[in-house]
Amino acid sequence: MWEGGERRPVDDHVAYGGRAVRSQRHQLLPVLHAIQDRVGWVSRGALEYACRRLSIPPAEAYGVVSFYARFALQPRGPLTLRVCDDIVCKLSGADEICAAVDAERTPCLGLCDLAPAALVERSGSPYEEMQVAPISLELAAKILQGGAWPDAPRRDEPRSAGQLLRRAGVYDPESLESYRAHGGFAALRRAREMGAEAVIREVTEARLLGRGGAAFPTGRKWESVAKAQARPHYLVCNADESEPGTFKDRVLMEADPFAVVGYIYIRAEYPLARERIENAIAQAREAGLVDIDIEVRRGAGAYICGEETALFNSIEGKRGEPRNKPPFPVEVGLFGKPTLPNNVETLVNVLDIVLDGGPAFASNGTNDSTGSRLFCVSGHVARPGLYEVMMGTPLRELLEQAGADNVQAVLLGGAAGSFLTPDQIDMPLSFEGTRAIGATLGSGAVIVFDETADMKQVLLRIARFFRDESCGQCVPCRVGTKRQEEILERMLAERNGDRRADVMLLSDIAQAMRDASICGLGQTAANAIASGLTQLKVLNGG
Ligand SMILES: Cc1cc2nc3c(=O)[nH]c(=O)nc-3n(C[C@H](O)[C@H](O)[C@H](O)COP(=O)(O)O)c2cc1C
Numbered sequence: 001m002w003e004g005g006e007r008r009p010v011d012d013h014v015a016y017g018g019r020a021v022r023s024q025r026h027q028l029l030p031v032l033h034a035i036q037d038r039v040g041w042v043s044r045g046a047l048e049y050a051c052r053r054l055s056i057p058p059a060e061a062y063g064v065v066s067f068y069a070r071f072a073l074q075p076r077g078p079l080t081l082r083v084c085d086d087i088v089c090k091l092s093g094a095d096e097i098c099a100a101v102d103a104e105r106t107p108c109l110g111l112c113d114l115a116p117a118a119l120v121e122r123s124g125s126p127y128e129e130m131q132v133a134p135i136s137l138e139l140a141a142k143i144l145q146g147g148a149w150p151d152a153p154r155r156d157e158p159r160s161a162g163q164l165l166r167r168a169g170v171y172d173p174e175s176l177e178s179y180r181a182h183g184g185f186a187a188l189r190r191a192r193e194m195g196a197e198a199v200i201r202e203v204t205e206a207r208l209l210g211r212g213g214a215a216f217p218t219g220r221k222w223e224s225v226a227k228a229q230a231r232p233h234y235l236v237c238n239a240d241e242s243e244p245g246t247f248k249d250r251v252l253m254e255a256d257p258f259a260v261v262g263y264i265y266i267r268a269e270y271p272l273a274r275e276r277i278e279n280a281i282a283q284a285r286e287a288g289l290v291d292i293d294i295e296v297r298r299g300a301g302a303y304i305c306g307e308e309t310a311l312f313n314s315i316e317g318k319r320g321e322p323r324n325k326p327p328f329p330v331e332v333g334l335f336g337k338p339t340l341p342n343n344v345e346t347l348v349n350v351l352d353i354v355l356d357g358g359p360a361f362a363s364n365g366t367n368d369s370t371g372s373r374l375f376c377v378s379g380h381v382a383r384p385g386l387y388e389v390m391m392g393t394p395l396r397e398l399l400e401q402a403g404a405d406n407v408q409a410v411l412l413g414g415a416a417g418s419f420l421t422p423d424q425i426d427m428p429l430s431f432e433g434t435r436a437i438g439a440t441l442g443s444g445a446v447i448v449f450d451e452t453a454d455m456k457q458v459l460l461r462i463a464r465f466f467r468d469e470s471c472g473q474c475v476p477c478r479v480g481t482k483r484q485e486e487i488l489e490r491m492l493a494e495r496n497g498d499r500r501a502d503v504m505l506l507s508d509i510a511q512a513m514r515d516a517s518i519c520g521l522g523q524t525a526a527n528a529i530a531s532g533l534t535q536l537k538v539l540n541g542g
């Protein structure tokens, strides 16, 4: 098996995939994926062969392959079932499924609108197949007995669509002609007529803030990269979307793949989105519409790779560990060159900015938060799904549209966000509205909990998430996320007693993580838990 089966995928990639970028190191992840796709796991022999072909020291390559959750270093059975037990799937019975069948657990798969969800992988024949789909106890049992393969999930159209989602569900996402027939490529034509400088001016005038979580002014970032002397300049489209409760970029890529360009980094758990984006690029290239290099990179199961500099390292074939900033990506980014990292939703907004002009875009929403925003509503609501609403819309309106009842709490912004209580839901959904109450829009995740939800379990799941996903590079985060989980477990387990010492300890750890962590993961790892402990009634009465 080793000789033929495992060398082929390596040779295919090194022979045809290589580009003139000094070393071949950046081919490491694609090669590892190719090996695993072909034979189901990455054996020592295959890794050593890949190292020889790519000139990478084996110890370093081992450090990379073992960093990513999706790579298997041991042979696996012909079928693996992983059930998502993250916040939303937990609310929908994931724990009961995990307790009843022999399934592994996985963090959020981005299918929260159809929770509970599972990832199923089947190897053999000869390529590996992957499906992410809704799961039930009955289906899980059938899959494990080899008697079923989950259907592709029913892809719901967005629940409410504005400018941004107007093409979703309207054209055939696998056909360039269909995209054209619905006005596709008009923005590309217009951008070419206008020229780069004018496009950047419109983006600046639109006052668009990044939709990836940090809300950085997009125009300012584009101006900085345009001014940078070093060449080439890279555009990295961040489609790693792993924030629990977030699935907007998946829907955008699945429903409107022709609208997205760049060095596109898509999480491994979005196979359909990747397929559609690759197909869109191939068709656009064949039709002579694209004259820049667009490369799709598959993530490998690491939440931290959504952090922009960790993502660059991952593309370069390294462990997905964030870099210290400065220098900032606009000066020293991917392969050490000026780089523009943008979220999928941010980039899709640019189409309308180019077509309608920056000032027209800025006339929507609020003064400080222009345009519309995508919200991923899930949990205890009658109509979970993706909603596009104007910035400034009260959270109450969104919850009413989604059919939320008996709300106990809302987790806004995912695990890195914070909990809101029913008295806060008149808050406007805008960057300034959330800031005013110490919350954040984050990735647009809106997870709703009704009175039946066990909030202790939710807080513990969030603490486990950060402990698992910390890359371990810096001490405050590596140790802090572990201690945070331990203390929380102790506090929530005790029925009575004085918890003041633990409350103080948690608060000290939170401060240390905020002040001394290298990246946003450590800096935000205590937010949801701190807000949960103060806002929710989890400590009283055991
Ligand atoms: C732990 C962590 C995970 C992140 N995950 C994502 C992600 O999945 N998608 C994303 O666009 N941005 C993510 N970000 C934010 C990126 O670092 C970066 O700010 C963003 O991609 C910039 O794009 P924007 O300006 O268009 O928002 C993450 C940040 C951190 C700290």
Ligand code: SF4
Pocket (backbone or CB within 6 Å): 304, 321, 322, 469, 470, 471, 472, 473, 474, 475, 477, 478, 517, 518, 519, 520, 521, 522, 523
């Ligand atoms: S803060 Fe956490 S995730 Fe970020 S670099 Fe440090 S250890 Fe890694």
